[in-house]
Amino acid sequence: MSSAPRTPLMPLDEALSTLLQQITPSNGSELVATFDADGRVLAEDVVSSLQVPAFDNSSMDGYAVRCADLLPGAELSVTQRIPAGHQGQPLQAGQVARIFTGAPVPQGADAIVMQEQAELVADGDIPRVRFTHRPQVGEWIRQSGEDIRQGQTALRRGQKLGPAELGLAASLGLAQLRVVPRPRVALFSTGDELVMPGDVAPQDMPAGAIYNSNRFFLRALLHRLGCEVSDLGIVPDRRDATLAALKTAADHHDLILTSGGVSVGEEDHVKPAVQALGALALWQIAMKPGKPFAYGHVRRETQNGTAHFVGLPGNPVSSYMTFLLLVRPLILKLQGVENLVPECLQLPAHFELPKADKRREFLRARRNDQGGLDLFPNQSSGVLTSVVWGDGVIDNPSGKTIARGDVVNFWPFAGWLS
C-alpha cells in the first residue's frame, strides 16, 4: 500500500515521437476495387497511362470555328454536328461545326464560340450562323494532357484516398487500386465497474457501476481510420483473464488497444500482464485531459514478431484526446501515411481562462458566429458532453492563462475525423 513514486511528466511531442519511432509502416498491399477504396491508403504511386483530356475537346456547347474565318459580319456554314462521344470531320475554310461539351474538337478548328454568342441567319440543310464574339485561338478548348500528362504521377504512395482521389483514379481508367491492408486492431476495456449499455437498465445499475462508453467511440474512430476492429469486450480486472485476452489479441492483430488500467494505481492487471508477455512503458504525459498512457508490445505465440500495445486512460475525454493525438498518428504511420498532423487554426478567444494549468491543456471549444472561440464551461474529463458540444480543441501551452481576445491555436475535430 505504498504510494507510487512521482513520475516526471513527459511532454506530448516527446511521447509522440517516441511512439512513432517504434512504428514500421506496413509493406503489405492488396488490390481493391476503386469503388471500395474510400478511406484506404495507396501502397504504390498511381502513374497515368493516358493524357487527360485524351484529346482536345470543347468545354462549352457552341461552335467549333477557325478564328481566321471570323471576320466582322461573316456568315459561316454549319457543315456538321459533333456530340460528345463522336468524332467530327476536318473543318474547311468557311465552315464551322456545331459542337457540344466534351466533344472532340475537329481537325482545323482552333477555338469554340459559345452558342449564346451565335445567331442563326439561315436554316436548311446547311444552316448559316453569324457570331457576336471574336474568339482568341484556343478559347473554350481543353487541350489534351492539360490536366494530366501521360507518365505523370497522379497520386502518391501513402496518400489517403477520399472521394476526389477515387474520382481521379477512375478518370485514369483504374478499376482497382493497390492499397495498404487495413490495420487490424484488437480493442478491449478493463474495469469491474464497467457495464455494457443494454445489459443493465439505468434504474438497475449497481452502486459504483458505469456504462462503458469508450468502446463505442474508439470503435467508430478506428473504423474511420480504415481499421479492421476485433472487439474483445470488457475483460475482468483479473490477471488470468487479462493474460488470455492479450495472447489471443497479439496473434492476429497489429495493435492491441485498451482503455483503463494504465494509471499508476495498483488495481490494474493490464500492466503486469503486458510486461509478462512483452514490454511496457508507462508514461505520465504532460497533457490535460489524458495524463496516463502506456505503450508496449506483446510477443506473438504462433508467429514471429510482436503486436503493438497502447493503453489509453479510462476517463472518456482523456481516452478520446489521447486517441486523436497519439493513436491516430500511430495508425496512419502503420499505413505509410506521411502527413500525420491535421491543420491548426489561429482564432481569438472569446472567453477568459484565468487559471493556468501545469500541463498542456486541450480545451473543448467551438467557433461562434463572430469568428471567435467559446469555451465549454465544464472541462471535466469524465463525460463526452464537452466533445459533443465543441467542434474542436484549443491547444493551450502549460502555464498559460488566456485573456479575452488572445489568439490561440485551435484544432477542429473535422480535421481529425475526415
Add this chain to the structure above:
Amino acid sequence: MSSAPRTPLMPLDEALSTLLQQITPSNGSELVATFDADGRVLAEDVVSSLQVPAFDNSSMDGYAVRCADLLPGAELSVTQRIPAGHQGQPLQAGQVARIFTGAPVPQGADAIVMQEQAELVADGDIPRVRFTHRPQVGEWIRQSGEDIRQGQTALRRGQKLGPAELGLAASLGLAQLRVVPRPRVALFSTGDELVMPGDVAPQDMPAGAIYNSNRFFLRALLHRLGCEVSDLGIVPDRRDATLAALKTAADHHDLILTSGGVSVGEEDHVKPAVQALGALALWQIAMKPGKPFAYGHVRRETQNGTAHFVGLPGNPVSSYMTFLLLVRPLILKLQGVENLVPECLQLPAHFELPKADKRREFLRARRNDQGGLDLFPNQSSGVLTSVVWGDGVIDNPSGKTIARGDVVNFWPFAGWLS
C-alpha cells in the same frame, strides 16, 4: 439548330434556398445499435435517464479524506480500500480510505488527496498515512450529475452522430438509438462518351471516349452522408433508356442523382424525360465551376408521391462542387439536420488573381506552412487534380480580383466530408 436563349444566371444562395424549400425532412425512423450509428442522424431527442456521474466519485488515485481531520502533521488510519466498481464503508473521524480513479467516494468523505501527496508512516493491518497537502472540500471529487443531470436532453433530434455522440449515448446506457432512415439515392450517369474503368484499357479507348469518374466520387460522397446508394450505371443517350431508368429509380428512391445531360445543349435526353414524368427546372447558376444544374421531381408509378431529381453538370469538378454546395445540404435536410453549412475560415491569399470572373468562383487552394493559401495553378473543371491537391476552396465573390495578402473566405473540404 437554333441557339438557346440566354438564361439569366441565378445566384447560388437563391438556388440553394429554392432547392431547400422543396425538401421536407423525413418523418420516418428506425432503431439501430449504438455501435452501428456512426454517421446517422437522430430522429428523437436523447434524454438522460440517469445522473452522470451516477455517484460522487474520485477523479484520482489517492485517499478519500474528511478535510476537517487533516490538521498539520496528523497521521490517519487507512481503514479500507475502494477500487473502481466497489462500494466503500462510511468513513469515521480519523479515518481515510485508499481510493482509485472512478471509485465511489465513501459516505463521510469530502475530498480526495492524490497518492503523490501522501506518505506512508506505518504499515501493517491498519496502515497510517500523513499528507503533504491540505485539500479543499470537494477536491478531486466528481459530483453526481456534474456532467449530465437526470432528465437533461443530452443529444438533440436532427443531430448527426459521430464517434463522440455514440460514446455519450452509451454513457447514458443506450444500446440502441432511434435514427432517421438512410436517404435512398439512385445514381446514374448519361453520355455516350463515358466508359467504365476496367471495361476498356487506356490504350484501347476509342476516340472521343472518356472514363466515368463522377460515379466514383459521387458514390463515396453519398456514402459519407449516410445514404443508401443504388448505382444504375451509365444510361445511353437515348430517350427510351432514360425514361426507363427514371421510372425504376423514382419508385424506390428519395432522390435521383445524375451527372451530365443538364446543360442547355440539345444532345440531352434527361431533361425531356424528367419533364415527361414530372417536372424540371434548369438553372444556370452564377458559380464557377458548376453553372448548369437541374432540379425537379419524378412521379412514382407504384405509390403516391414523387422522387426528387437533381442533375449535376458532367465536368468532374463542377459535379463535385455542386454536390458539396447544393446536394449535401439537400440530403442533410432530408434527414432533418438543421446545421447545413460547415465552418468557413478567413485566411490571407499568398497568390494573386488578377482577372475577376463574372461568376462567384470556388478556387481550389490549400493552406501553406505560413498560414496562408496557395492556389492550384490549373483551375480547369475537367479533372479532379485540383481537388486532390487542394484542401479546400476559396469562395471568391463575382467580379472580385485577389491581391497578395487579401483575406479571403476559405472552406476546408474536411468540414464537408466529416
